[in-house]
Amino acid sequence: MVHLRGRAARPGPGERPPVPGRAPRGGRGDRAAGPRGGGGGFLRAGRRRAGGRGRGAARRGPSLPARVRVLSVGGGRTRPAGGARASAPDGAPAGSCHERALRLLAVRARTRGELRDRLLRAGYDPAEVEGELDRLERVGLLDDARFARGFAEREVGERLAGSRAVGRALAAKGVARAVIEEVVGAYAEGEEARAVELARRRAPRLAALGPEAAFRRLVSFLSRRGYDPAVALRAARIALGLAPDEASHP
Structure with missing residues (x-):
């Protein structure tokens, strides 16, 4: 652009004539530091290059830590990455006996004897285990008779197992003899x-x-x-x- 004193500016070689009522456009450097929020175009481009996904990446925030969350009654518990199970400093099992029992029952139904064995192997105190088993029986989450009926129905009805095999399997799971005799006796006729x-x-x-x-x-x-x-x-x-x-x- 060529400026002459007292005259309107004439466009130089290769330049467009100015449009009346519109401010002249600057070059790339002026645009970078222009009035749009202190160089908005440049910052937006920088954010796109740094974040890779623009505004969406900023809204989503950082990725979650590399750990697995285990849900239990009373809130979440976390396990470190790699599958290692956390334990208390003194070597006691992590989590309460009640939480462990509920997680085991969530996997499948169990007899009192089966659940007792698993909790004792996990390191819980025998007196605490027996108290927890009593508690679960009172609220109906542990019922050997109900377990035995369901087990016999599956083994006899689906696999055509004999009553002796069903009785031996229930005895191995710790079901009382009286319960076994009652459940197995219901299938004697056929x-x-x-x-x-x-x-x-x-x-x-x-x-x-x-x-x-x-x-x-x-x-x-x-x-x-x-x-x-x-x-x-x-x-x-x-x-x-x-x-x-x-x-x-x-």
Whole structure:
């Protein structure tokens, strides 16, 4: 732009003539320090380069710390990254016995004996454990009879397990003998019919064997599934279509 004293400025070579009523535009340096908030364009570009995502990145804030949050009753607990479990300075287990018990029950239903074993192995005091188990029974979160009924229903109804197998499994879980007898006794009436159904499902796998070998294999299979020997013998004969004198006792 060429300025002459007393005359309007004439545009220089390569410049546009000024528009009346509009302030002349500056160069790149003027724009960077222009009136828009002290160089807004430059700062916005700088923020985009530094943050990578502009305003959205500023709103979202920094990334979360590298740790896993474990929810429990009474608030959250944190576990350091890498899966290491925090423990108290004196070597006592981290968290209360009540919190640990609730987390174990949230995974699956358990008997009193199963839950006791897990809490004791975690290092809780035996007296504290027994008190917690009593508390859970009072509020209905721990019920061996309810557990036994559900377990027997699944094993007998879905897997056609024999009553002996169900009783042994419940005893191993610490269920009282009286509860086991009551629960298992409810399935006594249809025991042989279930054994025959299970034997018929198994029999096609033994088709390549002779009658006596197939009979022995089938009786052994039913016995392992928890059926009484006498029930297993009768069910195997029925499933294989054998008369009583066509197969010897295994």
